[in-house]
Structures are given as C-alpha cells and as structure tokens.
Amino acid sequence: MLQIPLWKRVVIIGLCLLGLAMAAPNLFYPRVEAHNDAVKAFTESGAMTDTQAAAKAGWPDWLPSGLVNLGLDLRGGAHLLAEVKVAEVYKARMDSLWPEARKALAAERATIGAVRRAPSPDDELRIQIGEPSQIARAVEIARTLASPVVTLTGVGQNDIEVTGQGDTIVIRLSEAERLATDDRTMQQSLEIVRRRVDAAGTREPTIVRQGTDRILIEVPGIGSAAELKALIGTTAKLTFQPVISRGSNPDANPGTGNEILPAADEQGIYYVLDKVPVVTGDELTDARPDTDQNGYPAVAFRFNATGARAFGDYTANHIGEPFAIVLDGKVISAPTIQSHIAGGSGIITGRFSVQEATDLALLLRAGALPAGMTFLEERTIGPELGQDSIDAGRVAAMVGLAAVVAFMIASYGLFGVFASTALLINIALIFGFMSMISATLTLPGIAGIVLTMGTAVDANVLVFERIREEMRSAKGPARAIELGYEKAMSAIVDANVTTFITGLILFVLGAGPVRGFAVTLLIGIVTSVFTAIWVTRLMVSLWFARRRPKQLVL
C-alpha cells in the first residue's frame, strides 16, 4: 500500500529539516558573513574589536553558519590565469652548474685542454674543450657531477644527461629531473602566490594549479586584475652577484658570462656583474626591517646552511671587492666586502625609507618566485555589476518560481500544491547542500537553479500523468497512485541519469562560472529526484491516510 515505514518518514523529514537549517543562513547573508569574519578574526588573533564583537553577536553561535560562496561574477573581484615559465629554472640550473663543471674539468686540463663555455640554448650547458680527441674522458668527468633523481617515477635516473659532440660536452637535464623540477617550481610558485595574496588579507582567494604549468588565481573583492598582478609581483628575484665594474654606459659590452644592470636609485649608473650569482634569494631563511650603523633603515637577512657557506666562502676570498644586491633586475646596492662574513647573516643597506625596508623584508621573507609568469587571461568584475546580477537573478528566480507554482497548481490542484511544496524544499536543499560543502554560486549557477525549478517538477509530472492514466483504467485511487510511482520510476531514472552525465562533463571540463553552473545543476538533479520521489510521496501518503478519498481528483 501507500504506507511508508516510520523510519523512512523520519529520515525524509529529517533530511528536509537539515537542508532547511543549512540553507537558512543564506537568507541573512551579510549578517552571517560578518559573524563568520569576526569568528575567524577571533580564532586567528585571539582578540576582537567592538565592531567585530557586535558582528559576532549578530548571529547566534549555535545556529549553522555555512554560506554559499558567491562567485567572482556575483561578488566582484579579479581572476588571473598565469603561466609559470618553468623553463627559466632550467637555465638557472645550467648556469649554476657551470662553475662546478669548470672546476672539475680544469683539474684535468693537462689531458683535455682548455675549457670554455660555448653559447647554448637556455636549457643546455655546452662546454668546449681544447683537445677534441679527449672528449670521452671529458664526458666521463662531467658525468661525475650527476646525482640521482629523488622522485617516485624517476628512480634510477640521474638528474643530468651528458653527451659529447665533437669538441663540445652537452649537458642537459634528464626528463625525470625536468618533471621533478617543474613540479618543484610549481609548488614553490603556488606557495609564494598564496602567501602574498593571503598577506593582503582578502577573503577566500582561490589559488590552484591548472595543468602542468599554470596557476589560476581568483580573488574576490580586489579592485582590479592589475592590482592583483602587482600584489603577486610578476618577477621578484633577489640575487647577490659579484661586481666586475661600474659605469654609466648602458650599452657597453659586458663580456661573456656577464650582464649589465642599472642601479635602482642612482640615475645613469650601471653595473657590470657576473651572471652567476653567489647566493640567491631562495636561500634566505629570514629577512626583517632593521637599521644600519648610521641609523638608516635597512633590511637584515639570514641565509640557510648552503647559502651561508657559499656566502662565507665568497666573502672570505673577495675582501675589498664590491658585490651587488640585485632585486628584480636592478642593483639595490653594491657594498664593498669589509670582512669575511661568516654565519650567513648580514644587512642590506640602500636608500630605503622605513616603509620600503619593511616591504622589502616582507618580499624577501615571502620568497622570490622561482620563475617568471605570463598572464594568459585576466578578468576584473566590479562589485556593482555583481550586485546588479544578484538582484536581477533574485527577481527572475522569484517570478519564475511563482509562475511555475501557479502553473502546477492550476494543472494538478492539490497534487500541484504537493509538488510546489517539494519544489520549495528542493531549492532550500540545493542552497543547504551548497552551503554545507561551501560550493560557489555563480551567475550561470543562478540560471541553473532557475532551470532546475523548471525540470524539478518533471519527475512529479511524470508520476502525476502516470497516475491519471492508471486512474482511467479504473483502479482504486490507492492502487493508481502506487502504480503511478512505480511505473514512472524507470523514466525518471533514465531522464535524470542522462542529464547528470552532461552535468558531470560540464563540471570536469568547465571552469569558473561554467563550473558553478555545473555544480548547481548536479546538486539540483540529486535533490529534485529526492524531493520528487520521496517528499511528494510522503505528502501524498500522509494526505491519503488521513482522507481516504474514494475518488482521486487529479
């Protein structure tokens, strides 16, 4: 019969109530959001301002406080898709390999002749030797520089491949090492971008890796993509490089292995520097604002063990010579080495203001991006547009809902009321579920909800039409209802599985707003099947048990 066992009734009603409770905070969006922000601030800092305390009190702690995230297109903000130039790291690796290789080969100069670095593509190191006949020996020496790759997939492989071509040794990274390097570069870039965006204190930024070499960054509430780019800093590389000479001609020939860079705050001054840095910013462990011996703002820093050793060795051997501190391709300062600096700490002086020193310290602490980035896609959505979209979407959804409800009641009477109630519960469940998993609502997502309103009644329509048909074959009302549900089931399942498939594909392949649409569509399918099959059936069965109608008016 139409009876539904008690436990099932409890589960159905319980799920509906849970959904309603979870959805409820969204009705008081600004208040709950302020409450959540205050709570977050409190747990992080342990203290609250008066306004925060008031905001926290604005929503009771014991009530659910999950909200749907508003997508960028609804809240406004900036979206960036950056491509990390992972190959830049290969070049840095090759450059740092050269001194080591030179040292190893020079030790055997007697057999292999003079050693010279030859021009090469960025991802190779080419070394010419004086005695081409000894190339096999030279390759053998170069191979000693290799070390095994430490990844799961690259077991048994070395990090570099060394081959001999005529009088030239060609060194390049092995495939396994490239993959490992790319991965490290990406992890590092992600972490640095995350730290910098977090430091700006914006709400719930999305920073995720996409594909092999891309990072998607979405920051709600930020003024523009340009601002976000400035925050991330396209290049922020710190290096310590030996100074060859200082001059005022930007076009002078720096000589092989050297480069010419401008001074940061002295107009018209250029430095010729050795391209290979002594230490890089990657090896910094700490940086903080400080003052120099004259009381001017400066930045104190500390290297890690390898950095400290390299820095110590260099300063010990080059007392009296200048070396340059280079940030973003500009020489910040070029002090002369006064003494052996052991222990790996020191200070950077320049003509800093207190603010600049503080910023620089922050920048150094956050670490430099290991490689540059190109921005492939950028979008800025103003908050006004987002608010307009929310308002328009809300009005459209209300009107659509009212129209669907009117249409259903006009067509099916009391059963239409059941279906409409289920539809309302369905919408609450969608919001409740989205709040629970903190899913993101986008403008197409609102369209998805409106579309769900239209299609959610489909399952009910299938059932109701089926009941009408069964009634025509003159069965009792109870039997007609029962058969209606039973026979409509396979159509409901098929219809929803196929829609689910397309939603799933949208979710997997789509991004941003489109993915938001897919999320609401998928959740909508699940909740609409639940409400149509279980919730309306429960309502019908309760009504039937109470009234026991002899005849069904449908």
Added chain:
Amino acid sequence: MAFRLKLVPDHTTFDFFKHQWATFGFSVVLVVASVIISLVMGLNFGIDFKGGTTIRTESTTPLDIASYRGVLQPLNMGDVAITEVFDPNFREDQHVASIRVQAQDGDEAITPEVIGQIEAALKTVDPEVKFISTESVGPKVSGELIWTAIWSILGATAAILIYVWLRFEWQFAVGAVAALVHDVTVTVGIFSLFQIKFDLTIIAALLTILGYSINDTVVVFDRLRENLIKYKTMPLRDVMNISVNETLARTVMTSGTTLIALIALLILGGDVIRGFVFAMTWGVVVGTYSSVYVAKNIVLFLGVDRDKKPVDPSAKFFTEGAADADN
C-alpha cells in the same frame, strides 16, 4: 470536479508520423541551413574563443558611441567594437556600453597600459564613466578553450550514446544522438544568424540543451519500450504513435514549466546572462521538437528488432526497487 488547466486533453490520437518524410526532411533542411549559415556568416565569437579584451562601461549620461569610437581610433588597437547594452532592468540614468578590442599582437593578455590608455581616452569623452568589468583573454588560452568546448560536446554526446545504447537498443541510441546533433547545430545556426555573442557560457548552454533534449527523448523511449512489450503485434508506427500520445501531456507540462522559468530569467535576469538563457530557452523548444521528429523518426526508419525480448534487466530492477519502497 475541480477546475484543472489541461493543455493536452486526456486522450489524444495525433498521428505524429503521418508526415514523417516531411517532418524529417524539414529537420534535415534546418540542420543543413544552420551549417551553411554558420559557415557563411561565421559566429560572433566572444573573447573566450577569439582572444582580446572586453570592457564594460557604465555612465549616468547618455552614450555617444560615435565619440567613443572617435577617441579610441587614434590608439591603433586594430578591431574595436563598441555596442550599447540595453536591458529592462537598467535604471533611468544607467547607460552601459560594451567595448571589445582584439588581441594585440605579441601579447598573451592585454597589458594594463593598453587598458589604461582606453580608460583615459574614454574619460575625455565622459568624465563620469565607470569601468564595471574588464576581461582579457590571450590567444593561447582562447585556442585551448575552443578545443575544450568541442571535446566537452563530443564527450557528452558519446556518453549519452553509450548510456542509451546500454539501457535501450542501438536504434534508440542512434536516434537520440541524431536529435542531439540536430539541436546543437540548429542552436549554433541561430546564434550565427542573429550574430549573438558566442562564448564559453553558450557551450554550457549547449550541454544543458543536450541534457534536456535527451531527457525528453528518453522519457518517450521508455514508454515505447514498455508499449512494445504490451502491444506485441501492433505495427511499430502505431506503437510509437501511442507512446508519443501517452507522454504528450507530460512533454507539454515539463516543457511548459521549464519555459516559464526560463522566460522569467530571459526577461528579468539581466543582460549579462541573456545569451546563455536565450540558448537554453531556444534549446528547450528545439529539444522538444527533435525528440519526436528526429529521434523517433530515425527509430521508425531503422526499425526495432522485436523478436528479441526487449525487457531490460536494469529497468526491471528500478521498478522493483520502487515497489519495495512501498512496503
């Protein structure tokens, strides 16, 4: 008896397949025309697929497109399209324009300098102008997005083909997929005909249309499968007519509620998603049509192997599951 709105009478005996050649022919003509229109007129691709930048401006003073064009011309940015946006939701003094600039040579995404130039130039015409949104997509990404779009449509179609094949017969799968191809092509055709902006959200709409259209098709197939068992000796054409007639009320109701909701969104939902909603609204109409006149027509042409027992074990499983739930 209570009043009931009945768009479809209780019992209908329309002969849907009387003019099967004419209706099928019409569908074929529609598809061919859409392909030709798309090829000849091309699609009005948005920056998602073509690369470039769109800037949305808003001002309280009425727009003068010509003077906008006048100040942007000297910047030499190639193809610049400026359109005024109208929407019933706009306030009296809300004047919105959309400016699209082609991808600049050699840049992956538009540089902040270029956007700064555009904004400065427009401020000289109208100092009140606000820049509501700026979106920029580089040629590299836009090229990939096209492929993602194509793959997602093909993937969805293939997945549906397989599902329908497993649940029904291969003839049904062919019919269903032909209907999907019909819907997608005709929708693309109408976008080309009216030169409506075609961007990533339209692809989402196309996939939704696939979902909706197959939904409709499958419901009728489901009934057809049931009736094929019930009327074992009746000619296929008659069984199909019965099935379509029996599900007609449901088809009209569901299309009706969906259209009602979508039309509300089309009128009131704002201009930002109008193209998207239009695609879906159009898709509901086309999808409903194609599920009878394309999918069923093809099944009718192909015939169904009725000697085989057409009872699907999983179908039985689902109905049994439903029966159990009643206990």
